[in-house]
Amino acid sequence: MTSVSSPPRTIRIGSRKSQLALVQTYWVQEQLQKSFPDITFEVHTMSTQGDIILDVALAKIGDKGLFTKELELGMINQEIDFAVHSLKDLPTNLPPGLALAAITERENPADALVLHEKYKGLQIDTLPEGAVIGTSSLRRLAQLRHQFPHFTFKDVRGNLNTRMAKLDAGEYDALILAVAGLERLGMSDRVHQVIPKEISLHAVGQGALGIECRADDTELITILKAIEHPATRDRCLAERAFLRQLEGGCQVPIGVNTVITGNELTLTGIVASVDGQNLVQDSVTGEAKEAEALGIELAHLLRKQGATEILNQIFTEIQRGS
Structure with a gap:
């Protein structure tokens, strides 16, 4: 048969x-x-x-x-x-x-500065006072307000092409976008600056x-x-465990950076208030195979340093619609 x-x-x-x-x-x-x-x-x-x-x-x-x-x-x-x-x-x-x-496998997870033509050649720290910066991310907003309180920040929604059109039409002086998204759409030439992690830690899982x-x-x-991609998996599992332990959604000012060297993973995390006035940041290092445990450890570390109070205030503000 x-x-x-x-x-x-x-x-x-x-x-x-x-x-x-x-x-x-x-x-x-x-x-x-x-x-x-x-x-x-x-x-x-x-x-x-x-x-x-x-x-x-x-x-x-x-x-x-x-x-x-x-x-x-x-x-x-x-x-x-x-x-x-x-x-x-x-x-x-x-x-x-x-x-x-x-x-x-992760693309570059960093944030990018994309400028209006009139500011071509400048970087984020040389833009003039009052420059209108477009972002829909509370994470970016909080970290940039901390570093650059003299900028004006304005929400921007829509797909990438819509946002770019608004920038080029002069509604914004600059946008903060993900490097990875621009690269995947063949728009690498619009990246005027890859923003250093010292200014803005990236989103959990970005790239x-x-x-x-x-x-x-x-x-x-x-x-x-x-x-x-095993290395990317370990980095992202650490980041996601960190975020999960803090009970934060995507729209909470929580930023991360992860590096794997050999079998060792270093996770850096930040929790910031929306106005950029208060923030806590720290790092943990351990074996990459313990990625999720490292994320949990870092979350507990930041809670001891005041992250809980910052997050509670943010949730209250969001619920009030402020």
Whole structure:
């Protein structure tokens, strides 16, 4: 009796519809297709709440799952098999039944200064007093207010091209954006300065892609592990454990920096008040295989130094709509 082999599996990838999200998702699709030529990988797009609500500051509409919830429902409802996220958008606590299956190699996680033409050649510390700086991130806002209280800060929403258009039209003198996003969209030439970590620590997971799928799909998890980058995984797991322990969402002024040397991981973290007046910062070092424990250790360290009081004040301000 001749056995009949089952047909190759078709795997459905979920993605947001933004240009950057699609560039990232098609890159993941390409990498997986190279490794598994007998499997069909299909891209399915959907809009998230964060893509639809563009006229309200992120901190005011509640950001837990703002760019991921619809994709996660798609996985739970068996409409898609896995989703590709900018890891910085993925909450540290995932819905029951879902798992972070793989983290891809990180691009430059730093923030970038992007200038209006009239300030070409300047850097962040040479911009004039009152310069209008656009950012939608409380993390960037808090750290930059601490360093440059003489600037004017203004919220900016929309996809990357929309933000750039507003900058070029003169609504802003400068924008603070992720280096990785600009590079992935072929806009490296717009980076006037990579902002040093001494000025602004980056977001948790920034520059890396997180791939989320159903926790019980062991076959798919094995496939996805083929494109995981172990060093990036360890760095990001440390950062996410730090953020989770502080119970902060993406829109809380928490910044990080991680370095791996050999088997040793150093995690630096900061918690700052929105006005930039109060901040606590420290570092921990240990074995990379203990990444999550290091993140938890650093969170406890900063709580002892006043992080809890800073975060409580921020949550109160957000709830009041200030």
